[in-house]
Amino acid sequence: MSVATNLRVASLAERPDLANAMLTMEATWPAYVRAEPLLVNWAFERHAEHQLVVLDGDGDDERVIARAASVPFAWDGDLDSLPDTGWDEVLRQSMLDTYAGRELTAVCALEIAIVPGLQARNLSARTLVALNDNARRLGFADLMAPVRPSNKHAEPEVPITEYITRTRPDGLPADAWLRVHVREGGRIVKICPASMAIAGSLAQWREWTGLPFDEDGPVAVPGALTPVEVSVAHDRAVYIEPNVWIRHRLNK
Known part of the structure; x- marks a missing residue:
């Protein structure tokens, strides 16, 4: 699949050789945001078709410039059942559901990251579209995402319940990353107040x-x-x- 004429998207199922490049790609996460490596490695190995890389260049000049990680999980369609512990819980739930043989009914986006300095190319939105397209291609009707608002760090004292109500004159969210999701058809459905505990x-x-x-x-x-x-x-x-x-x- 392709997100632009000069870019390519591949899953780790198609390109397992890119797993290390995906994991070590430069990103802007703070040093203290540290996912459990055993769970991440499990997701990469067991659900490689849900891990995407965006590639630029060819041959020896090929490089990973964006990544999107997701996992399938068993969801009953009830918004109230989405865990308040978002990111942490859904990754564990995916593992439990997979080993229990439950029907995996939805996909949860865990991360979309862009190499610093390339955000101006609209790669975040393009990678989100690729993630949605991939989940649709795999037969899923819903992609859920515990989204980290990109500008919230500038106002850490503001409650998240207040922050997400802020909109621009055009009605779109004031937060840039929430706005990307809404523009691509996403709908804010609830808060996960403890998505990640460190x-x-x-x-x-x-x-x-x-x-x-x-x-x-x-x-x-x-x-x-x-x-x-x-x-x-x-x-x-x-x-x-x-x-x-x-x-x-x-x-x-």
């Missing part, structure tokens, strides 16, 4: 952020959508990231 020692958080982490209480961390809660006595800091569930109906 805990670490204060030494780890200092390494990840360069901040002192020497006082109790909330700390605003670059890139974080909400403050990180610090306990000096327990030598622990915890970040709970809220996301926004978006539904793409693929059979329209």
Whole structure:
């Protein structure tokens, strides 16, 4: 499949040789956003047809410039059953559903990432379209996504429930990444207030952020959508990231 005349999209099922390039592709995730590697590796191996890479160039000049990861899971179609723990839970659920032999009825997008500096090429929207097209080609009617609003980090103190109500004069979401999803037919259906939970020692958080982490209480961390809660006595800091569930109906 193709997202532009000079770009190509391939799944890892088609190009297993690109798995390492996909995993090591430069991206803009903060250092503290750390997915469980065992689950990620399992998803890549078991559901390779749901992992996409966007390629530019040919032959020795070929390179991965964007990636899109997703997994199928058993969903009953009830929006209330979408987990409040979004990203973390749906990856575990996909594994449990797969091994239990349940019918996998929907696809969940886990990530769309673009090599820094290439966002101006509209690659985010193009990669989202490719992800939707791939799920549709595989026979799924719904692609769900616990979406990380791209501009929320600038206002970590603002509740996510308030943030997602902001719109532009044209009625589209004020947030750029939410807007891309809505433009491509997605609909915001609910909040997942604890989509990703990241805990670490204060030494780890200092390494990840360069901040002192020497006082109790909330700390605003670059890139974080909400403050990180610090306990000096327990030598622990915890970040709970809220996301926004978006539904793409693929059979329209």
